Amino acid sequence: MAASAAPPSSATGARAYGTTPRINGTRLVESIHYTSETWGAAHRYGEDHTETGMARLSLDDDDAAVRRWLAKEAEALGCTVTVDQIGNMFLVRGGENTDVPPTFMGSHLDTQATGGRYDGILGVLAGLEALRTIHEQGVKTKGPIGLVNWTNEEGARFPMITMASGVWAGVTSLEAAWNCKETPAAAARYGHSDPVTVKEELQRIGFLGTTPATPAAMPMAAHFELHIEQGPILEAEDRPVGVVEGAQGYAWYEVTVRGKDAHAGTTPLHRRRDALLAAAQMIVASNGVAHAESASTDKKVGVVTAGVVSALPGTPNTIPHTASFTLDIRHPEPARLQAMVAACKTQFADIGAKGGVSVDWACLSDNAPAVFHPDCVAAVEAAAEEEVGQHTTASGATITGHRRMWSGAGHDSCNVNKHYPAGMVFTRTKDGLSHTPVEYCSPEDCIKGAQVLLGAVLRFDAKRDI
Known part of the structure; x- marks a missing residue:
């Protein structure tokens, strides 16, 4: 039974849920490639x-042109289009109750300078396809259903990730x-x-809205996001779908090690205070903490991960007096994240004492793990079970086609999760590659992910007590 066929005439109370309406998968894939080839294609491979x-x-x-295209497509489905003060686009299709917050889908249309066709783009266009399906098949939803295009998620041009x-x-x-x-x-x-x-730039392209960029101005019942995994786990297990429980917390530090510069040829090993050598030992130790x-x-x-390393004075025949490196530490559990930081600090101090160098830590960023709402996770899991519950692998084995997992990267849903229930769907990424032109998600997996997204949204809507 489709959501549109739910028997109660009353708008109050939860509804029984049956079968998710089928999206037009061919149209979804065509939309991905049409918008990619028309607005922003680069780096042919x-x-x-x-x-x-x-x-x-x-x-x-x-970006301006694809935004205008998205608004036009949504308006053709009867959606209202609202742009807030930071350029976020909220496209909302009404439900049986119009005075309650919408259940939103969302992601981003901006890319890296050398990006691919699926990071963010899949999530927005799958949301659009879900709205098309609801509209064309006359699916009646208890509350409004919406789609968000979040501005500047990537931070590639304006260096502030998940900015808007x-x-x-x-x-x-x-x-x-x-x-x-x-x-x-x-x-x-x-x-x-x-x-x-x-x-x-918001003024120039006509997307500097007047609506305040706040939860009060644009409240949500929930936010669901479809995204490529950007990692190797689903592909390695030959599962099409990931049910995301949350995103790892992270702590970014710059570690500065100070020793003594000296001549590289005349200073015996036992008399050296080599800042770079100590920094290298610390990086190896941090890897041991992670393992x-x-x-x-x-x-x-x-x-x-140690991402950036530098040393001074930076000449071939001088022992470095100062070395610095960045450290990106991630874990889904706050207590374990802090335990990893503490272990690194203890081991670095020991290395410093043995090497005659000092160690200073500066916190660059500290973000707690995002634990997604259990109702959203359950809705995604139920939709995934419907779509890929029995999956035949390339080797012919039959397995469950989905698994629970954590996101190693941050997403817009993590910010939404601070105020409203949020959940995410992952699809396989070929070779685990993203932020590269060869980033790839098969048409079949794009369609499966979009089908799970729609199923999760309609399940959540059916259970709303409105």
Whole structure:
């Protein structure tokens, strides 16, 4: 029984849920490639028309054009279109009750400068296809159903990731986001002698809205996001769908090690205070902390990455007096995240004492794990069971086609989760690759993910007590 065929005439109380209406999978895939090839295609890597990456940076002309296309498509479905002060687009189709917050789907249409066709784009266009399905099949929903295009999720042009959902959630101030300038590389790309700000570009492309970018101005019943996994787990297990329980917390640090510069040829090993050598030992130790944490449970979680390393004075024949490196520590459990930080600090102090160097830590960013709402996770899991509960692998085995998992990356849903229930659906990513032109999700997996997204949204709506 489709959601539109639910028997109660009353709008109050939960409804029984039957079978999710089928989306038009061919149209979804065509929409992905049409919008990608028309607005932002770049970095060809094959002969087929689909074999390019993307360079649709936030608030550039291609982003503006695809935004206008999205608004037009949504209006044709009877949706209202609201743009807030940071350019977020809220497309809402009414339900039987119009005076209650919508259940939203959402993601982003901006990409990396050398990005692919699926990161963010799949989530928005799957949401649009869900709205098309609801409209064309006459699905009656208890509350409104909406779609969000969040501005500047990537931070590739304006260096502030998940910027606009962060403004909406109160994590980032509107003024800070408005005044954020494009990177020098972006300014050169667009021929700007002086980098422009977010507010200037919002004004230029006509997406500086008047609606406050706040939960009070645009409340939600829930927010569901379809996204490529951007990692190797689902593909390795040959499962099409991931049911996301939340996103790992992370702590970013810059670690500075100070020793003593000296001549590389005349200073014996036992008299050296080599800052770079000590830093290298610390990086190796941090990797050991991550491996120990990952091995401690069957979930295999907890990672540490040293991303940027520098040393002074930076000459071949001088022992470095100062070395610094960034450390990205992630874990889905706050207590274990802090335990990993503490273990690194203890081991680094020991290395410093043995090497005659000092160690200083500066916190660059600290973000707690996002644990998604159990009702949203349950809705996604039920929809996944309906769509891929019995899955035949490439080897011919029959397995459950979905699994619960954590996101290693941050997403707009993590900001929404601070105020309203949120949930996510993952699809397989070929070779685990993302933020690259060759990023790929098969048409079949795009369709399965979109079907699960629609099923989760309709299940959540059916259970609303309105």
